[in-house]
Amino acid sequence: SYSRNLHTTTNILLLSLAVSDFLVGLLLMPGEIFRSTACWFLGDIICSLYCYLVCQIVSGSIGSIILISFDRYVAIFHPLHYATRITLGRVRGCVVLCWLGAAFYSIFYMREVLTEPGKSKSCFGECTFVISYVTGTVDLILNFIFPVSTIILMYVRIFVVAVSQARAMRSHITAITRHRSVNVATKRSELKAARTLGVLIFVYLICYCPYYSFSLIEINVTSTAYASFLIFLFYFNSCLNPVIYALFYPWFRKAIKLIVTLQILQPDS
Template sequence: METRSSTELCFPQLLNNSCKKPERLWSEAVILDMVLLVSLLTVTLNLLIIISISHFSSTHPLTSSSSLAVSDFFVDFLVGLLLMPGEIFRSTACWFLGDVICSLYCYLVCQIVSGSIGSIVLISFDRYVAICHPLHYATRITLGRVKCCIGLCWLGAGLYSIFYVRDELVQPGRSKSCFGECTFVISYVTGTVDLVLNFIFPVSIIVFLYVRVFVVAVSQARAMRSHVTAVTLRCSVNAATKRSELKAAKTLGILIVVYLMCYCPYYSYSVVEVNVTSTVYASFLIFVFYFNSCLNPLIYALFYPWFRKAIRLIVTLQVLQPGSCDASIL
């Protein structure tokens, strides 16, 4: 029986119980560098958006919509800061952090991903009420209720994550085949529940809400065009408000399409193979899954000129000057 060289093992002292060190090819190294660049870009862009919304409070006061946006972009920031580098380390290097940290990492992945999906559902509902029931928006979508919903969303994601990784939390390292790897195996029941609760159910709600938003937005756009000759100050203000709401709905629609494009490959493959994390395509599907967090701020920058102006003020350190929060960036 051929034995492996000690230099090829993660833990040479354990001999046959140790995992083999991953061998990185040139092409894999190039892809890895690109993924690290995407991770850095994700962290930077989402941090810029969070600073922009939070710092320029006089121009963009803290409202229910901005609170939901900050919550969503903070999730994307965590994906770039923790999950992307963690997946790179888990899949391309020997795991030296132990079984407990591996189990906690799996819990963190589930927590952040579930929280991200919940945030998108909340944003979709916020836009639905703003477009379809504008007269009731101020009374139904209050800042206090939004904060409560965000808290409940993360609490629910935390409880669901305990169910999802319960076996690993009870017995860390139960899924590994050798020392030096961090793997996570789920049962058929857990995989099916995750497919329903983390994909089919939220996607159904999001698509339903946005179809309603799209229908109402189209009717409102036609109404605005038909009354374009009525030029009064009040109508102009109302028209500007409507245009802002319609633009937000359009941006949300693009975000949802990108979300589905990034999330569908992972969950579509889970229909064929419930335990996706144990397949050879796991890392690729997971990185596509995470790539949504990088695209979100790019879409935001593309559709909102005030964000590009805010970036210039942040990069040039003008935000450090007294009274910079009162700067007009609209």
């Protein structure tokens, strides 16, 4: 909101990811601590709502990462057409569709919990949910296998092109004119964005793989002794995403510094 230079198509996608990460820290992690360590006295309806929010927010986060990957893919492979194909209106529409899709998917995933609150609990003061084998398999495919396959496929192609561009720039650096140096700076920016995306994907895999790998053995991961560890590792991805962007982008570090040091309150800011 404060930094006008951040109002770009890519940063709208980052905003979508930031909102999901923020909601994970604000709602899901405290809810998981309360659900796993204390007596749930908020009732079955609130428990069902919490379970729905878990699915909604996590699915929105995964969808945002896919959109960011696609955005970088177009920027690297079709740089001349990027401005016309990736517009603010289209990006906003994609973000809205991403969250609407996550909402409808969450209704499917949590349909039994929403229609019959408290059905799966074994005692009073418990908040848990049990999913069928079919639902767990669908979730494994849609929320892990498909996103991971899509992201890795796009990033491998991005990495190959980025490496070839870097080699081309190094070999022609002495013959670059002042006009073309602007294009080189743009290419370097794209390469840096590609590297950041690679780190983001690596962290995503590290945090998500244990949960979904264990779900291949036990569909209802939440009912196992390792549930809390796997779920918190799952959520920890949302803690690392902002750190990744804060460390890799100078303009983001500058904006944060202005806010933290309260320089935005100065008249000449």
